[in-house]
Amino acid sequence: MGKIRIIIFLLLALLISFSIYFLAIKFYVDPYLENYSDLNRAPMLFEFYEKEKEADKVYYWGASSIKEDVDANIIDDLDDSFTHYNLGNPASTPLRRIAELEAAIKSKPKAVVIGLGYMSLSGHWLFPDDQYALISKYVDLRDLTVYNETYRELLGKNKLELLIYKRKFINPATDNNFELLKHAVFKAKKPGFYKKYNSDFKSEGILLQFEELQDPEFAMKLEAKEDFNEYSVPEGENSEKLAFEIIVKELLKNKIKVIIVKIPLNPGLVEKIPEEYKNNFDVFLDEVSEQYDVEVIDYTLQYNESYFYDGHHLNVNGKEVFSKELGLEVIKTLEP
């Protein structure tokens, strides 16, 4: 038994194990990510930018509040001149959006409507880091000097590193399959099939799967809530504010119109958020509006509590009303 023979067999073991791993990711994890995880929305957006060649289109950017609140089909019905796309992505903030800025600009939209809430600029809104890894193949790090080392590492993953990274999803994929099995055998509640929700970037959000108009636990959770750090917009600069300014500047530089929307928030929640945070948010957007000559439309306290599912998301009734009102405002702004 020579050393060389052992090394050859070791390499063979490596090859066998890696092949099995590859198959496990391909046939076990990827289907979960594509169908059952809303993390997949991040790469889907890049695929959308690459595919979408239509001339006159308007993008609606923002977090889940945009994804759930805006029905692009309703807006399309109001206007023949443009096609409207809901590109909301759960928990995304300006800093996260910078990664897709170049791809979005290349797809040449007429305008980008950016929905912002206090949490978008606080720097404490937890965006799932996994999304950075999942979009790594679409992103060129040279253009992204705003990111810190952690994000650069995630965004800088090559194909092999991403394949290895995806082992993280074996557990959630297993949990999901377990839920599917429970559903099949015991008729338990089926896990959310995310692929169905707004994959055409038009309307259908995941909240539609809930039968209630309001989260039955929302009032209780709001009552108990004491920490509002995720809404703490600072007075001075932070990376989210910087990222937001970069986005506005770059879009305008490429002759893409920018409309800023202060997203609707549940008045019950807004009341509890410290005035200082709200004031810092308003002051910053006023400054940006003035400096770049960009319109800001304020929907923060536009709707009463009956229109909301929870603190940040409208229910089906709210969504319909908001989509119409926002659509009309956007169309008016875009009129030559």
Next chain:
Amino acid sequence: MLFNSIQFAIFMIVLLLVIELFRKNRLRLSLLVVASYFFYYADSGLLFVLLLFSSVLDFYIGRKIYENESLRKRKFFLILSVIGNLGVLAFFKYANFTIGVANDIGNLFGASPSLSALNIVLPVGISFFTFQTMSYTIDIYRRKLTPSNSFLKYALFVSFFPQLVAGPIVRASEFLPQLENRVTIVADNLKLGLTYISWGLVKKVIFADNLAPFVDSIFSDPTGLSSFHIILGTLAFGIQIYCDFSGYTDIAIGAARILGFRLPKNFNKPYFARNPSDFWSRWHISLSTWLRDYLYIPLGGNRKGKSRTVINLMITMLLGGLWHGAAWNFVIWGAYHGTLLVIHKWITGRFNIIKSRVVSIFITQYFIFLGWLIFRVGNFDHLMFAIKKFLFLDFFSAGVSEIIPFLLANKFAILLMITFIYLHVFSYKVHNIIYKVNSLKLSHWTVYVAFVLLLLFLFTPSLSQAFIYFQF
């Protein structure tokens, strides 16, 4: 450079290739010294100078002790070595702890001294290589060892990278004679070394690293948790620390074996110990035998009467606890184990109540795991709460409606714990399991390695945890 990193794999591959290129043994030895210093430098930067200092100091002092016939001079040089080694260790490891204690004492008497802590970085593995070099001079003093005639060989003994940062603590008498043989990489050692490494990686990466978040979630703030949570968390930590440390040791033994060196066994199924004394003959064997040979026996051991035996045991275990870290919980842990040993000594011969092996194992492990609670929980209030819950069981305070979701939410950790217990029992029944795996036909061994690699691909957590014993 962690053993479970790609960097270490590359380091080993490059090292083996370069060794194969060199024909002269002296060059191979030199290369191992350089590689070991590089390995240390990768983790500790310029603090590798301490390693060099310790090596130079003890190499020359060792010779002086050996050359001198006068007992007084020999003693003088030995004291010089002990002061040099323990001085460095005391400064880097215990200075801030001592300052903290001085401040606390001062505050107690209303003096409020507020001495500020020193900005010291603890050099990785300092406790290990200090004990290793001290044993060298002490053994020469005792005329049990002749000093090395080659600084190169001695430097390799101190710095040999597989055991440098977390043991096992190797005695010069075990290691130096091996340097008389030519450094060669042979097929049998390569296969056995790889088997050891694979076994160690499974323990460290699959078990220890995946259990770490579960343990952290319980002990970051245990207040409010039930006995069920505390006992499960303690069990998980016991498994984590064993897999972490013994996994590291297996990788160290494997890496050394590939290079043709044999390192001593450091663990022998400690969770099958039948009494506290048996536990210390199975857990971190190289440290417990070091403490026995260089502290407990010189203090008088059990030769100077019952009360001195008790005192000697307590001193040994207190210092053993303090060796683990400059914190009160390690001191208490040491004292606790000292007390267990004293009680066990007192009971032995007087009572012979427990005849069943299973019962004695269970009772011993209950107390060993209580010790792990002391070891793990640094916050005193948290510790008191957790001990209360460990001792005075209140399983029913957490209802089924709370326990079932908790178990489901942590099902992977629970599955790992069950698997570990099964494997631990299995390896207890099947002796020398690593050698049995190693003796498989090459094709079967390949399947085993492929299976281990697949497990590593699938279950390596995204956040790698440093080896727990690195901090010591």
